[in-house]
Amino acid sequence: MRIVNKGLVVRLYPDECMVREFNQNIGNARFTWNMLLEEYQKTYELFKQHGYNRLKCNMTTFNTMLTMLKKWYPFLYLSESSSLQQVYRDLLNAFKKFFNEGAGFPCFKSKKHPKQSFRIQNNNNIKIKDNILVLPKIGKVYYRTSKEYKRLLNSNEIKINNVTIKKSNGKFYTVFNIEMPVESFEKTFLSVGIDLGLETLATLSNELKITNFDLTYEEKMIKKYQRILSRKNYDSNRYRKVQKTYWKWIDKKNNKIKDAYHKLSHYLTKVYDIICMEDLDIKEMFQDSDLSSKLQRIGLASLVDKIKYKAEWYDKVFIQISRWFPSSKNCHNCGYYNKNLKRDEREWTCPECGTHHDRDANAAKNIQMEGLRIYHENLVNLRDWGDSTVILEALASTVREVRILELYSSR
Numbered sequence: 222m223r224i225v226n227k228g229l230v231v232r233l234y235p236d237e238c239m240v241r242e243f244n245q246n247i248g249n250a251r252f253t254w255n256m257l258l259e260e261y262q263k264t265y266e267l268f269k270q271h272g273y274n275r276l277k278c279n280m281t282t283f284n285t286m287l288t289m290l291k292k293w294y295p296f297l298y299l300s301e302s303s304s305l306q307q308v309y310r311d312l313l314n315a316f317k318k319f320f321n322e323g324a325g326f327p328c329f330k331s332k333k334h335p336k337q338s339f340r341i342q343n344n345n346n347i348k349i350k351d352n353i354l355v356l357p358k359i360g361k362v363y364y365r366t367s368k369e370y371k372r373l374l375n376s377n378e379i380k381i382n383n384v385t386i387k388k389s390n391g392k393f394y395t396v397f398n399i400e401m402p403v404e405s406f407e408k409t410f411l412s413v414g415i416d417l418g419l420e421t422l423a424t425l426s427n428e429l430k431i432t433n434f435d436l437t438y439e440e441k442m443i444k445k446y447q448r449i450l451s452r453k454n455y456d457s458n459r460y461r462k463v464q465k466t467y468w469k470w471i472d473k474k475n476n477k478i479k480d481a482y483h484k485l486s487h488y489l490t491k492v493y494d495i496i497c498m499e500d501l502d503i504k505e506m507f508q509d510s511d512l513s514s515k516l517q518r519i520g521l522a523s524l525v526d527k528i529k530y531k532a533e534w535y536d537k538v539f540i541q542i543s544r545w546f547p548s549s550k551n552c553h554n555c556g557y558y559n560k561n562l563k564r565d566e567r568e569w570t571c572p573e574c575g576t577h578h579d580r581d582a583n584a585a586k587n588i589q590m591e592g593l594r595i596y597h598e599n600l601v602n603l604r605d606w607g608d609s610t611v612i613l614e615a616l617a618s619t620v621r622e623v624r625i626l627e628l629y630s631s632r
């Protein structure tokens with residue numbers, strides 16, 4: 222049992238008055254973000270002219286700036302006050318990523334972006350009563366969700382840290398950021414390597430192939446309504462009517478993807494104790510133009526993400542191996558390096574040992590072995606033998622385990 226952070230998404234049904242409140246809060250959050258960013262940017266440019274490339278930004282600075290902004294723009298007082306503090310927290314995070322992790326400079330937020338949101342900190346003033354969510358300063362709003370979620374939200378088992386009100390494709394949602402206890406999955410003493418791909422979504426080291434789901438119908442409908450939309454007058458009544466249908470199909474497509482990813486990640490974390498995957502540099506792959514549309518469609522990054530956090534929730538091990546590791550080109554049986562293997566070669570035979578390989582299954586097996594090697598190495602380094610039975614059992618299911626086991630016993 223461990224306490225984990227979860228995001229619980231629930232659909233909201235605000236009345237007209239509440240929609241206005243939400244829109245005001247969303248607009249104020251966006252305005253605050255843009256103003257703080259602009260002020261900071263000006264100062265940053267000035268600093269750069271004088272040879273500094275790092276301008277300190279912290280809570281205190283932004284908080285003072287926010288107080289000033291409120292004086293200049295009184296409509297900011299209409300916002301729930303913690304929601305504006307959340308804005309500079311996010312901005313600080315964005316800057317932290319820019320300065321320390323090589324991310325891009327924070328962007329201005331556009332009114333036209335299809336997703337808009339604001340976040341409220343729970344200072345013991347967010348209440349849930351049955352089907353009603355009571356937000357400080359804003360008021361009551363109906364929500365609808367599954368029986369299980371409703372019971373959870375009304376119980377004492379969870380702690381709500383904050384809630385995000387999100388407007389996406391014309392609908393309102395709230396994301397409850399909660400802390401709750403989660404029961405670990407039973408140990409299965411199995412490990413797996415996973416090769417992610419475009420045609421086949423995932424190939425496991427036991428040669429099980431998980432086919433990609435078919436989105437052609439959803440995509441056809443999205444394209445169709447996009448075409449109709451482009452012929453209508455922007456923001457006319459007819460436009461908005463068609464837009465609703467258009468959004469419906471986008472939601473359908475996204476939900477299908479999300480659902481499939483949740484099921485797959487649940488399955489993998491339930492069945493395997495050690496999950497090894499490649500570290501895909503998604504950004505790099507996007508630059509490859511013919512791959513990009515397909516990759517966008519399947520959004521592999523979010524699948525990896527789900528497996529990663531679920532492994533943590535359910536007390537399993539997740540290992541990511543370097544993307545430079547030649548998983549496809551090595552023969553998993555004898556280690557022969559096939560440097561001439563082309564991108565479109567789906568099958569090949571090893572000239573050294575004669576093993577016939579399915580490209581993806583071979584890659585998955587190599588990923589599994591490399592992952593276990595890393596895991597084992599870390600254990601040796603740490604001298605932490607906590608769950609070593611799991612590894613030994615897991616190793617027994619791989620091909621090259623003999624060598625690692627020998628290495629293990631010789632120490």
Ligand SMILES: [Zn+2]
Pocket residue numbers: 552553554555556557571572573574575576
């Ligand atoms: Zn071979």
